[in-house]
Amino acid sequence: MKILGIPVTELVSGLGGILFLWSAIDQFLPKKFQYLFQKWCNHLVCFIFPRIYITFNEYCEDGRSNEAYSCIKNYLSTKSVKKAEYLKAEKSRNSKSLEFTLDEGDEVVDEFRDVKITWVAYQETIKDSGGGGSRNGRPFEKRYFILKVHSRYRDLVMEDYMNFVMKEGNAIEFKNRKRRLYTNNKDDDSYWKGRWSYINFQHPATFDSLGMDPEKKEEILDDLDSFKNGKDYYKKIGKAWKRGYLLYGPPGSGKSTMIAAMANYLDYDIYDLELTTVKENAELKQLLIETSNKSIIVIEDIDCSLNLTGSRKKNEKGSEDEKRKQSDETEDDKNKSKVTLSGLLNFIDGIWSACGEERVIVFTTNHVEKLDPALIRRGRMDMHIEMSYCKFETFKILAKNYLGIDEHPLFAEIRELLEEKNVCPCDVAENLMPRGKSEDHVKKCLVRLIEAIKATDNNKGNIKEEEEEEEGEVQDENTPTYRVIEILLDIGSIFQPLSSFEY
C-alpha cells in the first residue's frame, strides 16, 4: 500500500526517524541551537507552504481595547456557528439569546473571493503586565486571534478582506447591541481601575413621560436632532462632533430622568463618570479615550465632584472637633482626586476631546451658582437646561402618565397651589402613584397631592426637605450616611432598571 506514491512501511519508518531526531535535539542540543533549529524549520515550512500570520490582541499596547478584536469576534461568531467544531456559548442575564464564540485553540476557515483564510482563537494566562496597561502584577487573561493565509494573498487580506471583516463586525455589533451604562471602576487595587465596567441599560424614561414645559422640551429635542444629524455640519465648521448640556435644578426635578430620556432618544450608551474616584488627569484622559462614539458622558453633581468651586469646606465648631476633622482630612487628602479644573476642561474641549465623535457631555448640579464660570461657559456646556420646580404644565404631563387623566375638577386648585409653592416633580410623582385599586384612587391621589403641596414651605424648599427637617435628619453631605443615601438615590434613578453586570 502506498500513500502519495510512498510505501507505507517507508513512510512510517521515515516519520519514526524524524520523531527520534526531534527528541534527540530536544534532549541534547543546547537551547540556543534549539532556537536556531526551530527558526530554520519555520523558514523551511514557510518556504514549502508560504503563509502570513496576523495577530489581533484584545488590548492594544497602550491598554486600550482593540476595536479590530471585537469586530473579528462578532464576525467570527456568525462563521463559527456554521463551521467550528468547538464553540463557547454565553448568555448574559438580560440578553434574549445565546452568543456563540470560537473556543480557545479552535479554528475556523473562512472563504473570501475563493481564498481560504484560517482564524484561530487563543487565550493565555499572563503572569505580569508586560505592556498593555497596568495590571498591578496580577495575572490576567490575554486573548487574541491569529489569521493565517497563503502569503500570495497578503494584499487582498490586509486590505479588502480586513475592511470587509471590520464592516461586517460593526454591523453585527450594532444589530445585537444592547445599550450599556458604564461606570469607572473605583477599587484602587483592581485590575479594572481606570477602566470602565458596564451593565445593560434599560431605563424606561422617554421625553413623553418627562414632565417639563412642552416648549422647552421641544427646544431640547430639536437640539438633539440637529446634533445627531450634524456630522457634515461639524466637519464643515471644523469643530469636534460633541455637545455639552448642563442640567441644573433642585434635587428630584428630573435631571437623571432627563439623561435617561436623552440616551433612549439618541440610542446612545451612557458613561457615568464618578469624578471623585479618578486619581489624576492622566486617568481622566485614559477614561475619556476609552469611551465609544455615540455616547453620553455624565458627571452628576459636578459641584460636589471636585473642588472646582473654591471654598467648599465648612468651618466646623469646637477646637477638639476641628483637630479631629483636620487629621481626618489629611488622611482623606491622600485619597483625594488630583483632577484639576484645567484637566477637566481639557476633557471637555481640549485637543483630547476630539479623539472620538458623536459624544454628548452632561453635567448635573443642584447649585449652578457654585460652579466656576469657565467650566460652564457657552461652547463648553452648549445648552443650559433648568429643571425647575413643578409648574402646572409639568403636573399635567405627570398626571397623564401616572393617572391617565387629562382633566379633573381638582386641577384648578392644583394650578393655583403650584403657582404659589415650590414643589419638586419627584414629590408630585410620588403623590400620584396609585396605591390601591379602588375606583376613586384618582381623586384620592389628587387630594393627597393637594395636602402635600399645601404643607410645603417655600423657604425650606420642597416637601422632601420639610419631611427631613421634621424628623430632625438634616444630613451633612460629607457624612457616610449622606453618601449611602446618595448611592441609594442613584440606584433608584438611573441604575434602577438594570441587572446584569459584565466586564
Ligand SMILES: Nc1ncnc2c1ncn2[C@@H]1O[C@H](COP(=O)(O)OP(=O)(O)OP(=O)(O)O)[C@@H](O)[C@H]1O
Ligand atoms: N420632570 C420629571 N418628570 C417625570 N418624572 C420625574 C421628574 N422629576 C422627577 N421625576 C421622578 O422623580 C424621581 C427622581 O428624579 P431624578 O432622579 O431624575 O431627579 P434629579 O433631579 O436627578 O435628583 P437629584 O438631583 O437628587 O439627583 C424619578 O425617578 C422620576 O420618577
